[in-house]
Amino acid sequence: MSGRQCTLRLWNDWFRRELATPVDPSSQARFDEGNEVGELARKRFPGVLVAADHRHSDGALAETARLLADPTVEAVHEAAFEHQGAFVRVDILARRNGAWDVIEVKSVLDVDETHRMDAAYQGWVVAGAGLPVGSISVMALNREYRYQGGDLNLAGLFRIEDITTEAAALVPLIEADLFRFQALLQQTSAPDVAPGRHCASPYECPYLAYCTRHWPAVPDPVDWLPGFGSAKCLPLHAASTHRMVDLPLESLTAQQFQVVACHRDNQPWVSEGLREALRPFAPPIHFLDFETFAPAVPRLIGTGPREIMPVQWSCHTMAVEGQLTHREFLAEGLANPREAFATSLLKALEAEGSICVYSPYEQGVLRRLADSLPHLAPDLRALMTRLVDLLPLIRENLYLPAFQGSYSIKKVLPALVPGFDYSQLQIQDGLQAGIAFAKMLDESDSLARQAIRNDLLTYCGQDTLAMVKIREAMKSF
Numbered sequence: 001m002s003g004r005q006c007t008l009r010l011w012n013d014w015f016r017r018e019l020a021t022p023v024d025p026s027s028q029a030r031f032d033e034g035n036e037v038g039e040l041a042r043k044r045f046p047g048v049l050v051a052a053d054h055r056h057s058d059g060a061l062a063e064t065a066r067l068l069a070d071p072t073v074e075a076v077h078e079a080a081f082e083h084q085g086a087f088v089r090v091d092i093l094a095r096r097n098g099a100w101d102v103i104e105v106k107s108v109l110d111v112d113e114t115h116r117m118d119a120a121y122q123g124w125v126v127a128g129a130g131l132p133v134g135s136i137s138v139m140a141l142n143r144e145y146r147y148q149g150g151d152l153n154l155a156g157l158f159r160i161e162d163i164t165t166e167a168a169a170l171v172p173l174i175e176a177d178l179f180r181f182q183a184l185l186q187q188t189s190a191p192d193v194a195p196g197r198h199c200a201s202p203y204e205c206p207y208l209a210y211c212t213r214h215w216p217a218v219p220d221p222v223d224w225l226p227g228f229g230s231a232k233c234l235p236l237h238a239a240s241t242h243r244m245v246d247l248p249l250e251s252l253t254a255q256q257f258q259v260v261a262c263h264r265d266n267q268p269w270v271s272e273g274l275r276e277a278l279r280p281f282a283p284p285i286h287f288l289d290f291e292t293f294a295p296a297v298p299r300l301i302g303t304g305p306r307e308i309m310p311v312q313w314s315c316h317t318m319a320v321e322g323q324l325t326h327r328e329f330l331a332e333g334l335a336n337p338r339e340a341f342a343t344s345l346l347k348a349l350e351a352e353g354s355i356c357v358y359s360p361y362e363q364g365v366l367r368r369l370a371d372s373l374p375h376l377a378p379d380l381r382a383l384m385t386r387l388v389d390l391l392p393l394i395r396e397n398l399y400l401p402a403f404q405g406s407y408s409i410k411k412v413l414p415a416l417v418p419g420f421d422y423s424q425l426q427i428q429d430g431l432q433a434g435i436a437f438a439k440m441l442d443e444s445d446s447l448a449r450q451a452i453r454n455d456l457l458t459y460c461g462q463d464t465l466a467m468v469k470i471r472e473a474m475k476s477f
Contacts, residue, residue, distance in 0.1 A: 001118055003181040005202065008193040012207050014185050020206035026431050033296045037107035038091060040297065041139055044154040045092050045103070047075025057087060068100075068131070083128030085182055090122050092139070099134030102126050103160065107296045109306055111138045111161050114202045117174075120167035124174050136167040141305035147298040149334065157297070157305065194238045200230035218243045220263035224405025225256050226395075255395070262399050270477045271397040278475060280388050284353040287316040287471075289463040290365050291433050291456070299441055302336035310341050310365050311437060314460040315348050316468050324468065328457055334441065342369050342376050346383070355386045356467055358409050363387055390467055398474060413466045416473035420466070427459040 003010035012019055023031070042049070048067050052059035060080035067073045079093040092103040104119035115138050123136035142159040184191060195212055199205045215237050222244050223233045241247065244260050252260065262269050271277075291312035296305055303309050311331040318324050327348045331337035349355060357363070363384055370380040395407050402415035410429070414421040422428045427436055436452050443449040 001114070001121075003184070004117070004177060006193055006198050006205060007181070007184055007191045008211070009205050009207055010181055011184060011187070011190050012210075015190075019210045021209045025435075029431065029435055034107045037141070037296055038105050040152065040154060041092060041103075041105040041158060042075075042077045044139075044158055045075040045077075045094050047077055047092070047094070048073055049077040050079055050089075052080070054089070057082075060089065079126075081126050081129040081131070083125045084178065086121075086125045086128075086178055088122045088125045090126060093126070096134050099132040100126070101134045102136045103139050104137070105139045108140050109143045111140050111163075112202075115140075116163050116166055117170060119163055120170040121174050123164075123167050124171055135162055135164045137162050137164075141296060143304055143306070145298075146302055146304050147300070149301045152297070196235045196238055197231045199234050204230075212237065216242055220244045220260075220401075222247065224263075225252075225259060226405060226407075227253065227256065228405075259399055259405065263401050266401055268401070268477075269399045274397040274474065274477055277393050277397050278471070281354045281356065281471070282352075283318065283320040284350070285318045285471075286349050286353055286355045287318070287464040287467040288349070288355050288357050288362060289314050289460055289467070290362050291430065291437075291460050292365065293434055293437050295434070295438060299334065299438065300331075300336055301334055302338075308365070308368070309337065310369065311337050312433075312456060312460050313341065313345055313348075314457075314464040315345075316461075316464040317348075317353075318468065326461060326464075328461060330453060330456055330460075338369060338372055342373055342380060346376070346379050349383060349386075353386070354388045355383060356388050356390055356471065358389070358463070358467055359391045360389060363389075390470065394470075394474070398477065409463065409466055409470070412470060417466075417469045420469060422459075422462060425459055425462060426455040433459055 002013050050060050050063045050067070052063055057080065060078070061082060064076060064079045064081065067076045067079070074095050076093040077091070079090045081088055081090070090102055091105040092101075094101040094103060102119065102123045104115065104122060106115050108115070119136055119138050123133055127133045137160045139158050139160050142157060145153070145156040195208065199208050199211070205211075220243050221233075222228055222236050222241065225244050225247075236242075236247075244256075245264050247260070249257060249260075258269050290310050292308045293300070293311045294306050294308045298304055298307065300309055300311075312329060314326070314328045316324055316326050329341060329344045329348075331341065366380050366384050370377040370384075373380070391407060394412060400415045403411050406412075410422060427433050433456060436456055440449055440452040440456070443452060
């Protein structure tokens with residue numbers, strides 16, 4: 001799969017793995033989540049785990065052969081097979097009707113072509129090694145499942161998508177790729193592959209930083225242009241176009257042109273309509289932020305895999321007189337938090353005043369809450385009519401070079417309010433908040449649990465106070 005993304009990535013995996021960028025906390029969290037799903041999948045098909053790790057392939061092959069010969073073994077986890085120089089470890093190998101089902105486990109809701117190719121390749125190796133293969137499948141999470149408390153219903157948590165027919169059709173491609181990659185790995189030098197779109201698809205390559213190490217550090221990289229993702233920026237850098245001011249102006253949108261001008265002149269841009277854009281805020285102004293929790297394996301009663309569940313809100317309210325008050329909510333325990341979240345929110349937001357948010361995210365959460373709580377739906381939908389989104393207001397009326405091409409509140413806040421940022425907080429972004437919330441659910445020590453709770457409340461409160469300060473700063477332009 002590495003080779004299909006980039007032959008240089010495969011060559012590095014084989015010969016220079018030490019060049020990979022160390023795993024960051026967000027990636028590690030995804031890996032940990034995948035491991036949790038994998039362990040549960042093994043319980044769905046009880047069997048025997050091949051204990052030999054990836055450094056002991058001969059031991060894994062021997063252990064697998066022994067387990068396959070034992071008629072009492074119904075499933076083998078991490079079974080090892082080798083065929084024509086290809087080696088795989090199969091997540092689950094399940095005995096059925098005299099044959100074995102090859103099951104690849106993914107912590108996803110939707111199976112895509114990358115997952116199918118991965119499973120098909122493993123099935124090809126297993127069959128080539130001489131084992132009778134009954135079917136090839138991808139086991140994914142079932143979005144229809146709802147956790148009811150206690151032990152998970154593993155039959156309901158997972159769904160199995162049979163790809164046997166598709167896998168057979170992929171065999172010629174698998175064999176051609178394998179031959180090509182084996183020839184590649186006989187080379188004594190790395191293939192010459194320039195960075196490009198492939199570096200970010202289907203996954204960000206761990207060698208990207210190394211492959212781009214010679215690219216110059218510039219004060220206005222093309223990466224900072226709004227609407228320029230990796231797919232656009234990487235080919236530009238590879239063609240030695242590193243600075244946004246070097247882009248042809250006719251290729252830019254009006255917004256991108258304005259950003260380029262700001263960096264070229266090192267001056268802010270303020271639209272003539274900024275003051276008018278700030279007028280829709282009607283007092284009292286409620287500055288509102290939500291935090292949600294969407295683990296692969298549901299933890300809260302009544303929730304499903306990766307279902308977005310609102311668990312926390314913060315609200316700073318500015319009265320007509322300029323007085324600022326703060327209210328907040330954070331779910332506790334494993335009970336479904338929707339009702340408590342919604343009722344406390346409705347009470348805090350009263351019946352009047354603008355509700356200031358930063359991005360459309362809160363609107364989406366309110367819409368889903370209204371759909372799931374019919375008895376509160378009219379009041380929740382009424383809140384949606386009062387929302388004023390600060391993000392497009394800034395994007396359409398203000399840009400500072402210190403934004404560095406981003407309108408994220410984490411960039412905008414320190415640019416507009418120097419010295420006020422998130423660097424001193426224990427939790428600094430939404431991903432960390434989700435990890436902390438899960439840790440709080442598991443924590444048995446009351447003092448440690450309260451410390452995590454305080455960190456979560458501080459982080460969410462910082463988001464709403466940030467909006468207060470950003471709005472005030474905008475009034476000075």
